[in-house]
Amino acid sequence: MNSLAEQVLQSQRREFLTTTASGLGGMALGSMLTDDGVLCAQEAVDAPAGSGNPSQYEAKAKACIFIYMAGAPSQLDLFDPKPKLREMHGEKLPKSILDKARFAFIKPDSATLMGSPRKFTKHGESGMEFSDWLPNLGSVADDLLMVRSLHSEEFNHHPGQLMMQCGVSRFGMPTMGSWINYGLGSESKNLPGYVVLTAGRGSSGGATLYQSGFLPSSYGGVLFRNQGEPILNLANPAGLPSELQRAGLDALKSFNQRRYQEVHDPEIASRIASYELANRMQTAAPELIDLSNESQQTLDRYGVGRPEPEKVWRGSLGHLKTYDTFARNCLLARRMVERGVRFINIIHASWDQHSELDFHLQHNAECVDQPIAALIKDLKERGMLDSTMVVWGSEFGRTPLGENRPGRTSNTGRDHHPFAYSMLLAGGGLKGGMTYGKTDEIGWNVEENPVHINDLHATMLSQFGLDHLKLTYRFQGRDFRLTDVGGKVIDDWIA
Numbered sequence: 208m209n210s211l212a213e214q215v216l217q218s219q220r221r222e223f224l225t226t227t228a229s230g231l232g233g234m235a236l237g238s239m240l241t242d243d244g245v246l247c248a249q250e251a252v253d254a255p256a257g258s259g260n261p262s263q264y265e266a267k268a269k270a271c272i273f274i275y276m277a278g279a280p281s282q283l284d285l286f287d288p289k290p291k292l293r294e295m296h297g298e299k300l301p302k303s304i305l306d307k308a309r310f311a312f313i314k315p316d317s318a319t320l321m322g323s324p325r326k327f328t329k330h331g332e333s334g335m336e337f338s339d340w341l342p343n344l345g346s347v348a349d350d351l352l353m354v355r356s357l358h359s360e361e362f363n364h365h366p367g368q369l370m371m372q373c374g375v376s377r378f379g380m381p382t383m384g385s386w387i388n389y390g391l392g393s394e395s396k397n398l399p400g401y402v403v404l405t406a407g408r409g410s411s412g413g414a415t416l417y418q419s420g421f422l423p424s425s426y427g428g429v430l431f432r433n434q435g436e437p438i439l440n441l442a443n444p445a446g447l448p449s450e451l452q453r454a455g456l457d458a459l460k461s462f463n464q465r466r467y468q469e470v471h472d473p474e475i476a477s478r479i480a481s482y483e484l485a486n487r488m489q490t491a492a493p494e495l496i497d498l499s500n501e502s503q504q505t506l507d508r509y510g511v512g513r514p515e516p517e518k519v520w521r522g523s524l525g526h527l528k529t530y531d532t533f534a535r536n537c538l539l540a541r542r543m544v545e546r547g548v549r550f551i552n553i554i555h556a557s558w559d560q561h562s563e564l565d566f567h568l569q570h571n572a573e574c575v576d577q578p579i580a581a582l583i584k585d586l587k588e589r590g591m592l593d594s595t596m597v598v599w600g601s602e603f604g605r606t607p608l609g610e611n612r613p614g615r616t617s618n619t620g621r622d623h624h625p626f627a628y629s630m631l632l633a634g635g636g637l638k639g640g641m642t643y644g645k646t647d648e649i650g651w652n653v654e655e656n657p658v659h660i661n662d663l664h665a666t667m668l669s670q671f672g673l674d675h676l677k678l679t680y681r682f683q684g685r686d687f688r689l690t691d692v693g694g695k696v697i698d699d700w701i702a
Contacts, residue, residue: 264696266672267636269394269594270544271387272551274537274579276571277368277410278559281605281621282629283650284323284568285338287355291648292607293322300608304651311362311623312561314611320649321609321621324565333640340572343580344631349640350583350592352632352700356644356653359603359625359660364559367602367625368412373420374664374689381420381680383664384550386689388426389680390673395547397491399429399484402548404540406433406533406574407556417552421682423473428552431539433532437492495542498535509581510534516570529555530574537578541585544595558601561610561620583633596635596670600663604628607649627653630663635670638702661694669696 283289297319300308305315325338330345335353337345344351361367366376373380381389384401393400403417410416417428431437460479467475498506506512513530533555540551555575560567579599586592605621605628627646633639645655665675668689675694679686 264669264672264674266670267594267702268596268634268667268670270549270551271384271596271598271635271667271671272540272544272553272582273383273598273600274553274555274575275371275410275416276555276558276575276599276601277407277412277416278364278557279367279601279603279605279623279628280558280571281323281560281564281568282355282627283605283607283621284325284564285341285572286336286353286629286631287646287650288325288327288336288338289323289607289646289648289650292320292650295320295649296322300651309362310606312610312612313606313608313622318608318611320607331640333642335640335642338572340569341576343576347580347583347633350587350633351639352637353642354630354632354644354658354663355627355642355646356656356658357600357604357628357630357660357663358653358657362603362623362625364411364602364623365415367623368410368416370660371600371602372412372416374661374694375691378415379418379420380687381422381426381689382417382428382552383667383689384417384428384552385419385422385426386678387668387671387673388549389422390668390678391549391671393547393549395549397484397487398495398543398546398548400549401426401428401552402543402550403428403430403552403554404433404536405430405554405556406536407529410554410556416554421687422680423476424478428550431492431496433535437496491546495546496539498538501538505538505585508585509538510577511538513577516573533574534578534581537582541582541589541591544586544591560605561612561622564620586634592634593636594634596637596667597633598630598667599632600630601628607651624651627651632700635667636702637670637700641700643697643699656699658697659693661690662697664689665694666697666700670701 283292299305299319300315308315310318323338325340327336327338328345329336331348333349335345335348335351337348359367359370361370361376369378369380370376372382374383388400401417414430417430419425419427429438463475463479466472498511511531511534513534515528515530533553536553540553543551555571558568558571579597583592583597586595586597603623603625606624608622610620610622627650643656644653644658646652647654668675668678675688675690675696679688681687
């Protein structure tokens with residue numbers, strides 16, 4: 208470390224640590240800034256009194272791959288078979304339910320129940336049931352925890368997506384990837400601790416689904432692009448030698464450190480760390496996305512290079528090459544875990560099927576089925592699944608009623624349904640081959656073992672050794688946490 212930085216930060220070390228973060232999060236950031244030459248080793252460990260691991264749990268997970276299906280897949284056509292609903296196809300919703308129901312688009316007076324035409328099959332020793340559109344996921348049934356009893360308060364997409372990613376449906380809140388990195392730090396020196404990959408047309412939540420909120424910006428998700436440079440402006444301009452770039456970064460760090468001495472803004476320290484990380488990523492990121500050292504067998508297993516089906520999305524979406532992109536993202540996620548990335552968010556959109564449900568849902572299901580199953584098998588074979596949590600989920604589910612907007616001659620889609628829906632989890636010390644929770648005979652309400660999104664988050668954090676009640680950050684006079692004022696750990700899920 209240069210002498211200027213020592214003079215600045217030795218004189219302000221306690222103020223820096225108390226204003227930047229407390230507890231393990233402050234220690235994690237301190238460790239990162241030490242590596243970047245912003246703090247000396249003693250300052251990094253000299254955390255405020257009372258800090259320490261905010262946990263009472265044994266850490267079983269080291270990384271999370273959260274596969275987010277933005278737009279809300281229909282659980283009734285993929286994970287939760289309802290023979291009774293098929294028998295009642297075309298009938299009215301019982302008045303006892305209808306009088307209390309809330310809808311996004313459905314006109315309740317003329318709405319009728321819509322059974323699923325899908326064929327469900329039991330898989331594995333567990334007998335877990337999957338739709339005929341998810342045969343590959345069925346092949347890893349005994350590694351999966353299927354939760355059929357998720358529920359949420361939000362029934363529109365953007366608020367629901369914020370709820371799933373941030374624990375509350377408000378702007379400006381940190382996402383789960385930011386919270387986990389705040390609590391534990393990143394194991395990677397040359398890549399961000401929180402990376403975002405996308406496929407499809409994009410989610411309605413956009414960048415709000417991977418923001419750091421009021422946490423230091425170094426905990427925010429970094430979006431990797433699907434074409435060209437993985438991150439914009441990562442490569443040096445033509446003709447700029449590396450030694451000149453290094454001299455420029457050193458000068459910039461010196462100016463930032465002087466500014467920090469004047470205003471003591473912790474975001475300046477985060478900015479210095481970001482510049483240094485970007486410099487190291489110039490080598491690490493291109494190597495990460497280069498799949499040439501992967502065997503052809505591995506590429507084929509994930510479906511890398513798969514052509515989009517001839518019968519592609521109607522409209523303007525056929526050119527997106529979503530099948531290949533999503534397969535690459537799943538393989539990249541495994542490679543990122545190997546390189547120490549703590550949290551990878553794969554966002555795939557859109558599953559918002561209000562019409563032509565069979566056509567669009569089949570397209571999406573076939574897109575993700577092979578790569579996700581390959582990811583789980585690959586992690587397991589490499590001995591990584593026990594320490595890597597894989598999550599498949601969305602903001603809510605789909606109603607047992609068919610869509611009945613004016614001008615439509617038949618009900619061919621499903622509306623938003625936050626009252627009961629399904630998710631999948633695997634690895635990270637969670638039980639495999641378990642179906643948890645139950646919905647009623649038409650899939651309207653949860654009948655057994657309800658799981659709120661905050662319960663999901665509390666349980667996920669526990670597998671990382673983090674107590675959701677203690678992992679807090681004080682902002683504007685209040686201690687915030689991912690689970691807000693709710694959440695409980697579901698012990699039945701833990702292996």
